[in-house]
Amino acid sequence: MAVLWQTGIPRQIYARLYCSWRRARREARILSSIFRRYGARKLIEFGCGIGRHGYLLNQEGFSVLLTDVEDWRFGVARRLPFKKVDILNSDGGVGGDFDGGYAVNLMIIFSYSDMVRALKNISRIIGRGIFVADYNFELYSEPRDVEVRIGGRVYRALLEEERVVPVDGGVRYSYRVKVVDGINRVVGVEEASYPVYKKEVVFKAIQEAGFKILDIVWVTWNPIKYMYELSRGESDSAFMVMVRA
Ligand SMILES: C[S@@+](CC[C@H](N)C(=O)[O-])C[C@H]1O[C@@H](n2cnc3c(N)ncnc32)[C@H](O)[C@@H]1O
Structure with a gap:
């Protein structure tokens, strides 16, 4: 798979x-x-x-x-x-x-x-x-800090890392986003990379x-x-x- x-x-x-x-x-x-x-x-x-x-x-x-x-x-x-x-x-x-x-x-x-x-x-x-x-x-400019409210709780998605390297025909974009709750506890992370x-x-x-x-x-x-x-x-x-x- x-x-x-x-x-x-x-x-x-x-x-x-x-x-x-x-x-x-x-x-x-x-x-x-x-x-x-x-x-x-x-x-x-x-x-x-x-x-x-x-x-x-x-x-x-x-x-x-x-x-x-x-x-x-x-x-x-x-x-x-x-x-x-x-x-x-x-x-x-x-x-x-x-x-x-x-x-x-x-x-x-x-x-x-x-x-x-x-x-x-x-x-x-x-x-x-x-x-x-x-x-x-084209490479988008991604938001650095986004706040959402779900069921009365506040979460923030923080763009912690970003990297752009040239590849054949374009660039490769890598990033790491951390989502924290109202008391700064990490509730999820997305770390990925894709070509543009x-x-x-x-x-x-x-x-x-x-x-x-x-x-x-x-x-x-x-x-x-x-x-x-x-x-x-x-x-x-x-x-x-x-x-x-
Ligand atoms: C960036 S998400 C987009 C999801 C959705 N289409 C949207 O617009 O919100 C990419 C999606 O591709 C799926 N995916 C990744 N590799 C795949 C594959 N080899 N075959 C089918 N789906 C795949 C992932 O599971 C994920 O749901």
Whole structure:
């Protein structure tokens, strides 16, 4: 099992910090307008994490199968069908006639060769359907100190370490975030690293995996609101719509 990204931050706190309903709603709206445009209704999500995007799309009338290498769905997303799929190692034995698939915040965790591998497996699963994935082609400025209140308790996420090193086609970003409670007790740590490739490199990986890009919805990362905003022109991030070439 290839687990490249993990968090030690408790799910409830993680959800509030990094995948708020506001953020998931914004991203689900972008996905739903794409899938409607292409007439795709039966969808599969890869690397679903806590599962909010799938839950929201399901509420909008799409049929969604959530998948991830680990099941860490949280709250209402547990009501949706789920299958464990390690997208780096196989097509997960997922049967089903999908009109499309998507992944949010997944491609970014992969090295170039893993990105190609994952996309090839995704292509096997969705066949002629469309696949939508976001990517941030530039390094974001991450917040240093974020406070959230959950059930009357205060938690702070502190960015303790950050490192950027050049790699072929971009940079590798490493970080360590510590979450503490109101009396400074550590309740969770997330320590990870991921590459940030330039758009030409990501487009090349997509092509190498046998996909062609049909459409790009450009978005800009807003570090204060901690979510994407639609952009009129080319920007730091994008939702790429692709289909088997
Ligand atoms: C950065 S999180 C994003 C989660 C969610 N999509 C979101 O936007 O909040 C990356 C997700 O990819 C999953 N993942 C990591 N390696 C994977 C693999 N090989 N196959 C499938 N999912 C994987 C992790 O378990 C995690 O849920």
